Amino acid sequence: MITIKDILKEGKDEVWLPGNLSCPGCGASLGLRYLARALRNEEFYVVIPASCSSVIQGYWPNSAAKFSVINCAFASSASVATGLSRTFKLRNKKAKVVVWAGDGGTADIGFATLSGAAERNEDFLYIMYDNEAYMNTGIQRSSQTPYKAITTTTPLGKREEKKDLDLIMMAHGVYVATASPAFPLDFFEKVRKAISLPGFKFIHFFSPCPPGWRYPSEKTIEIARLAVQTSFFILFEFENGKVKISQPSLAYREEKNRKPLEEYLKLQGRFKDISEEDVKRMKEWINQKWKTLEKFE
Amino acid sequence: MIPEKFLDFSKRGKVPLTGSRAIAFGVFLSRANFIAAYPITPQTEIVEDLSQLATLREKEMEFMKVESEHSAMSSCIGAAIGGARAFTATASQGLEYMHEVVYWAGGARLPIVMAVATRVIAPPWSIQNEHTDFMLQLDNSWIQFFAKDPQEALDTIPIAYRVAEEANFPAMVGIDGYLTTHFTTNVDVPSQEEIDSFLPKKQIKDFWPRTLYAVVDERYFNEHRYKQYKAFLASSKIIEKVEKEYSKKIGRSYSAIEKFNEDSKNLILVIGASFGEAQLAAEELTKEGIKTGAIRLRRLRPFPEDEIKKVSKDAEKIIVVERSFATGSFGFIARELRAILGEKVKSFTTGLGGKDITKETFKKAVKLATKNERGWIL
Numbered sequence: 001m002i003t004i005k006d007i008l009k010e011g012k013d014e015v016w017l018p019g020n021l022s023c024p025g026c027g028a029s030l031g032l033r034y035l036a037r038a039l040r041n042e043e044f045y046v047v048i049p050a051s052c053s054s055v056i057q058g059y060w061p062n063s064a065a066k067f068s069v070i071n072c073a074f075a076s077s078a079s080v081a082t083g084l085s086r087t088f089k090l091r092n093k094k095a096k097v098v099v100w101a102g103d104g105g106t107a108d109i110g111f112a113t114l115s116g117a118a119e120r121n122e123d124f125l126y127i128m129y130d131n132e133a134y135m136n137t138g139i140q141r142s143s144q145t146p147y148k149a150i151t152t153t154t155p156l157g158k159r160e161e162k163k164d165l166d167l168i169m170m171a172h173g174v175y176v177a178t179a180s181p182a183f184p185l186d187f188f189e190k191v192r193k194a195i196s197l198p199g200f201k202f203i204h205f206f207s208p209c210p211p212g213w214r215y216p217s218e219k220t221i222e223i224a225r226l227a228v229q230t231s232f233f234i235l236f237e238f239e240n241g242k243v244k245i246s247q248p249s250l251a252y253r254e255e256k257n258r259k260p261l262e263e264y265l266k267l268q269g270r271f272k273d274i275s276e277e278d279v280k281r282m283k284e285w286i287n288q289k290w291k292t293l294e295k296f297e
Numbered sequence: 298m299i300p301e302k303f304l305d306f307s308k309r310g311k312v313p314l315t316g317s318r319a320i321a322f323g324v325f326l327s328r329a330n331f332i333a334a335y336p337i338t339p340q341t342e343i344v345e346d347l348s349q350l351a352t353l354r355e356k357e358m359e360f361m362k363v364e365s366e367h368s369a370m371s372s373c374i375g376a377a378i379g380g381a382r383a384f385t386a387t388a389s390q391g392l393e394y395m396h397e398v399v400y401w402a403g404g405a406r407l408p409i410v411m412a413v414a415t416r417v418i419a420p421p422w423s424i425q426n427e428h429t430d431f432m433l434q435l436d437n438s439w440i441q442f443f444a445k446d447p448q449e450a451l452d453t454i455p456i457a458y459r460v461a462e463e464a465n466f467p468a469m470v471g472i473d474g475y476l477t478t479h480f481t482t483n484v485d486v487p488s489q490e491e492i493d494s495f496l497p498k499k500q501i502k503d504f505w506p507r508t509l510y511a512v513v514d515e516r517y518f519n520e521h522r523y524k525q526y527k528a529f530l531a532s533s534k535i536i537e538k539v540e541k542e543y544s545k546k547i548g549r550s551y552s553a554i555e556k557f558n559e560d561s562k563n564l565i566l567v568i569g570a571s572f573g574e575a576q577l578a579a580e581e582l583t584k585e586g587i588k589t590g591a592i593r594l595r596r597l598r599p600f601p602e603d604e605i606k607k608v609s610k611d612a613e614k615i616i617v618v619e620r621s622f623a624t625g626s627f628g629f630i631a632r633e634l635r636a637i638l639g640e641k642v643k644s645f646t647t648g649l650g651g652k653d654i655t656k657e658t659f660k661k662a663v664k665l666a667t668k669n670e671r672g673w674i675l
Contacts, residue, residue, distance in 0.1 A: 043505055047375070055512060063508040070378060071510040073401050076371030079333075079363065083375025083383070086359050087331060091380060091501070113371070116364030 002189055007037060015040045020064035022056035025217030027207035027224065028129045029056055030181040032100065035127065036067060038191040044096040045070060045084060049077040049110060051102035052136040053129070075109045077101045078117035081124045089123065096195050097124035103144035104134045107165045118172040121199040125191070128165070128202070131209040139212045146232075147285070148278045149270045151212075157273060161285060166204055166238075167292065175201040176238040181208070182224035183248045186235060190246075206233045214269025226264040228252070231286045236293055243296035255287065299349055306489040314484040316477035319447035320412045320470070321346035322484075323454025324384050325353075326492040329410070331381035332360045333372040337391040338424045339474040340414040344386055366391035370398040370411075377407035378509065380501035382458060384409070388474060389416035392430045403438030404525070405510060408461035408468075408499075410454065411439075415569075416474045417650055425651025426474035428568060428621040432629040434469065438529055440536065441598040443471040443568050445555075447484050449595075450477060452549055455496045459539045462499060464532035475651070476570040487547050495546045533599045553601035556608060558583065558590035563663050564612040565591040568630065571620070571654045578659035589663055594630065602637055614641055616666045618659060618674070620648035627671075647674035 015036035022029035032053065035046075045068040048054055054071055058064050072080045077099045085097040106114055106128040114126065133151050134140040141151040141158050144165065148157035169176045175197055179187035187205065194201035208224050210217040227233040228248055235246035245253070252258045261283055265271040299321075303312050306326065314322065320343050324332070332351065334344040344362070351360035359381075363369050366387050373383035387395060392413060402409050413431050417423040431443065440460055444450040450472050457468035472478055513521055537552070544550040557576045561583065565575045575591040582589040592608060594601075609615055615638060619628035623646075626632055631644030643666040648654040658674050665671070 057508065057511065060508075060511045060513045060517065063511060065506070065508055067506045068504060069508040069511070070375070071508070072371065072374065073397055075367060076374070076398055076401075079368040079371030080375035080378075082361075082363075082368075083331065083333065083372035083377070083381070084379045085375075086361070086372075087376045087379030087381040090330060090357070090359060093379075095505075112364055113368050116368060119364075120361070 002185055004185070007188065010040060015066045017064040017066065020056050020058055022052070023211055023217065025210040025220040026056065027131060027181050027209060027220055028052055030220070031127070031129050031205050031207055034181070034184050034187050035098070035100070035191055036065070038188045039067070039096065039098070039195065042096045042195070043094070044068070044098055047072055047077045047081045047084070047097065047099045049101050049105040050074040050136070051105050053100055053102070055136065074105055075113055077105060077110055078113040078126060081126070082117050082122045085122060085124045099124065099126040101126070101128055102136070103128055103130040103132060104142045107143045107163055115172065118169065118174050118200045118202065121174065123199055125194050125201045125203065127205055129205045129207040131207040131212055132162070133212055135209050135212045147282060148274050150273065151270070169202045170238050170296070172200070173241070174199065176204070177202070178204045178206070178233065178235050180206040180224045180228055180233060180235060182221050182228060183235065186246055186248055190237065212270070215267050219267060223264070223267055226259060226267070229259040230261045230264045231258050231290065232261060232264055234289060234293065238296065241296070243293050245293065245297070253290065261286070299346055304353065306486070309488045309491060310486060311483045312486050313481050314447050314451070315342065315479055315481050316447040316450045316472045317342035317414065317479070318346050319451035319484050320386065320454060320472065321350060322486055323451040325350045326487065326489060327382065327455045327458045327496055329382045329384040329458070330358045331373065331376035331383040332358070332385065333363050333369045333376070333383070334385050335363055335366045335369050335387070335391060337366070337388050339416060339478045340386045340388045340391070340412070342478065343412055343414065366395040367398055370395045370402060373409045374398060374402055374405065374407060377409050380499065382499050384411070386412040386414065388414045389418050389430045392434065393418060396434070399434060399439065400437045402467045406438070406465040406525070408458070408465060410457045410461060410467065411469050413469055413471045414474045414478045415471055423650045426476055426620070427649050427651070428471070428619065431471040432621045432623070435598060435629065438466055438525060439598060440464065440466050440468040440532055441471065442468065442596055443594070444477065445570055445572050445593060446477060447480065447482050449551065451484055451486065452543065452547065452551065455492050456539055456543050456551065459496050460532065460536050463539070464528070464535045466529060466532055471569065473570040491547055495543060530599055533601070536596065551595060553596040553604050554608060555593040555595055556590070557592070559592055559608050560611065561588040561590035562611070562613040563587060563589040563666065564609055564615050565589065565659050565663060566594060566615055566617045566630070566634070567591065568594050568597070568619070571618070571648070574654060574656045575618070575659050578656035578663070581656060582660055582663055587663060587667065600633060605634065606637060609638060612641070614643055614666045616643050616645065616662050618645045618647060618654070618662050620654060622646065622649055643671040645671060645674055
């Protein structure tokens with residue numbers, strides 16, 4: 001298990017710079033910071049489709065990235081990464097390619113491209129940072145918005161459940177992992193492991209969004225941690241057909257050990273109108289997700 | 298499958314090729330090493346042939362069939378950024394579906410080459426020839442050529458790469474669906490050595506650590522576009538230089554426009570495979586006493602404004618016959634010609650959905666134009 005000490009030994013300076021254009025408490029910016037630190041010993045190229053991250057990296061001629069960034073059209077990130085990684089291979093160039101895309105760019109508009117690249121087992125790491133709506137355009141619902149969350153296009157709360165993208169990616173037979181900013185070392189290790197594996201790798205990064213989820217910006221880590229403690233978001237890895245529950249989620253397998261979901265929901269304005277019945281339904285969904293994952297253990 | 302006897306590129310020789318196969322040979326000889334495509338009629342033979350040709354250069358030439366045209370162009374974008382010589386081919390719906398990233402490739406100034414095997418855009422459904430798909434891409438910062446036959450199609454591919462890589466803009470090569478893609482003629486295929494001497498290895502500029510295509514705010518955006526605009530116009534000079542060099546090295550000359558009896562008072566203007574019929578019509582009309590010549594627009598972007606002005610200086614009527622469908626104004630090319638030549642340009646639409654354009658079509662158009670009419674030839 002990697003420690004903070006180990007990470008600091010590699011260099012105390014940041015690879016993703018502070019003072020960028022992200023909102024205070026931005027989960028995505030934290031994710032980029034950890035990602036960049038995890039890959040600091042590599043020459044790595046990050047492909048970013050239209051998303052908050054296209055903005056928060058800074059306006060030309062400034063950039064918060066001390067690595068290479070290729071911005072691209074919304075639905076094209078997995079394809080741009082495909083072309084880039086195949087060309088590096090042709091040239092025998094040792095460089096890593098990573099896609100850093102939002103949930104809309106991944107699970108909605110970029111979905112066909114993502115699936116195509118995974119099916120062909122293209123050699124790069126795809127990270128979906130999931131803030132559960134179109135935040136850059138101002139909080140519109142996506143297929144990753146959870147049940148009953150209020151967005152500007154679901155004023156009464158979303159009627160449908162979140163699309164289980166993890167399961168869909170598992171069906172592609174590739175490496176899949178989930179990660180959270182509340183457990184940076186877990187994310188760090190998953191990035192390092194994924195980047196060392198050949199072929200297609202997918203990481204689902206949970207990315208709380210203060211303005212979108214309607215909570216005070218200092219609560220990002222608290223909310224991300226509660227999501228794991230309530231099993232609203234379960235940390236696991238899927239490799240060679242097997243699920244391995246990650247250490248931070250292990251304690252919450254049994255429902256009685258989990259923190260009440262209400263604690264997670266009540267901190268966020270987007271769930272302000274939620275009824276008891278809805279909470280019950282969401283808890284059932286969590287149990288179901290556990291059962292599904294356990295089938296692959 | 299390409300017959301084995303056609304696959305000797307060590308010496309120059311005449312080979313019976315369709316337009317599609319000629320394009321594939323041009324791409325192979327240009328040593329394009331990244332090809333991504335999605336199938337659409339009538340482009341399919343180009344990419345089928347390239348998938349076979351790629352097996353001759355394992356580990357040096359990547360061929361991939363991707364999940365959409367949008368992804369085909371997007372992966373060419375990634376490959377070109379990474380240093381590959383990238384190629385794709387498409388048509389019709391596929392080109393429309395790809396459009397967003399076609400524009401991206403132009404703005405990003407990546408030297409990708411794309412062949413377009415022209416076809417109707419639905420609805421109604423039709424897989425027949427029409428230039429509308431190609432014409433809808435006129436303003437995307439792509440250098441655009443339109444070849445008239447398989448020989449020119451092959452020659453234009455290495456020219457397109459050389460120009461694209463010197464000017465840092467992508468280049469599109471149009472050929473008529475069926476009339477050229479599926480039409481076999483003897484094509485003089487240059488040897489690999491000849492093409493290598495004309496088209497040097499691609500220069501690779503690495504960019505570590507750099508940010509590409511970031512947000513540019515209103516303080517710089519207009520100026521950024523102005524630079525792009527000037528650079529694009531300047532590519533005309535590069536094209537002329539490269540075409541001269543191709544003529545010197547390979548022995549075939551190409552220029553922005555092809556002319557036939559251009560000192561006539563009526564000038565038919567066409568694009569692509571119909572040029573032969575236009576020439577026949579011009580000859581017959583001249584015999585009948587209506588002095589007519591014909592010109593073919595080979596380069597559509599950058600638009601050869603000066604050449605057009607020069608060739609049509611003394612013409613009384615420019616009869617633009619277009620196989621493309623534009624609503625609400627004149628035809629795509631006619632409106633450009635009207636902007637520089639005015640009222641003497643007469644716009645005709647015909648040949649949609651694969652309808653034959655024959656010498657009779659052109660004769661009708663010229664006769665209507667002499668009566669100052671314009672419109673459709675049905």
